[in-house]
Amino acid sequence: MHGDSFVTTPMKAHELTQHFERLFGTYPRIFRAPGRVNLIGEHTDYNEGFVMPAAVAFSTYVAVAPRPDRKLVIRSEEFPGNFEFDLDHLPERRTGAWCDYVLGVASVLQQRGLKFGGASLLVHGEVPIGAGLSSSAAVEVASALALMSMGETQLPLPEVAKLCQKAENNFVGAKVGIMDQFVSCMGKAGHAFLLDCRSLEFRFVPIPTGIRLVVCNTMVKHDLATGAYNTRRAECEEGARLFAKWDPAVRALRDVSVELLDQHFHDLPPTIGKRCSHVVRENQRTLDAARLLTEGDLAQVGALMRESHNSLRDLYEVSCRELDIMVDAAEGLAGFVGGRMTGGGFGGCTVNLVREENAEDFASCVAERYLQKTGITAQVYLCIAEDGAGEFS
Ligand code: GLA
Secondary structure, three states: OEOHHHHHHHHHHHHHHHHHHHHHOOOOEEEEEEEEEEEEOOOOHHHOOEEEEEEEEEEEEEEEEEOOOOEEEEEEOOOOOOEEEEHHHOOOOOOOOOOHHHHHHHHHHHHOOOOEOOEEEEEEEOOOOOOOOOHHHHHHHHHHHHHHOOEOOOOOHHHHHHHHHHHHHHHHOOOOOOHHHHHHHHOOOOEEEEEEOOOOOEEEEEOOOOEEEEEEEEEEEOOOHHHHHHHHHHHHHHHHHHHHHHOOOOOOHHHOOHHHHHHHHHHOOHHHHHHHHHHHHHHHHHHHHHHHHHHOOHHHHHHHHHHHHHHHHHOOOOOOHHHHHHHHHHOOOOOEEEEEEEOOOOEEEEEEEEEHHHHHHHHHHHHHHHHHHHOOOOEEEEEOOOOOOEEEO
């Protein structure tokens, strides 16, 4: 598949409405939240650092209508099950089913003091699952908007992002950072954005016209992803504790400068040193890439993306053979600006900046090279940056 499947979206919304009416006998409102690609700034969000993601057209849609009772009824077009919960006695932690993302959000909204009545929800997800494009954040954010529409209080989107992250951290049990939920809420068409994950201040960074985001799915997801993610987080926290001994102003790796890193690199246990080295320099690369992209210096942006990938492969050790092959497959192709793995790693996708006129050829050449080396047929999506979450009409 070469990307432009997104033109079918309005049709899907129509079908979703019909499906909802057949199931629940009433007409829904529909809320949409997108997945994302991260251009640079990987494994920096939970170190209170910088990221530069963009929302893409792959989205999750949640159709919702009020019910006369106090039930939350959750169904999906893609996943089996007809889940019913009593709004006044929601489970306190994960049930193990896909509906946990919706339930977790309902539960954190209630804890935040929001009141909403019974609701029927139908979830339709188009974000490829397990591809590192934040399908879970998209479900959470679309569900949050749908559930809030059943009550009187509409929280601002940045707060919605934080609550969705809380649902994933505390209810689902995945200790993710804020990046995915935030970009799903706040994305802007034609732009990436530079997010400070400590203050949550952000600045939109225009993606130059004529540049496509070409997302190449390796179609693999290695099992160690979740365990390794938590280990990396713990290693970073250990690094921050050590640096705080040398400079008490350090609260997170975000506070470690390249100079401080260089000064103490050899005092750190080797693995911790590698992890810290990645995070500290990745933060700097992200700030530099935002400036260079704004200035239109694409060659330098491309070089930083490559450095980021190498660092994730060699220092942070979250790449894998398939991702490395996919990144290498892009080198030298016409119109290629830069590329790297995107998301948590151990499989999933690479993101590539490619000149529009070359994007189709680029997609088939990368897929062909990848097939030759791995025997796996990749999916390639030709994307542009899209708007963040909202009501879909
Ligand atoms: C996953 C998490 C994000 C972020 C990335 C790595 O996508 O959900 O919070 O940590 O990994 O940059």
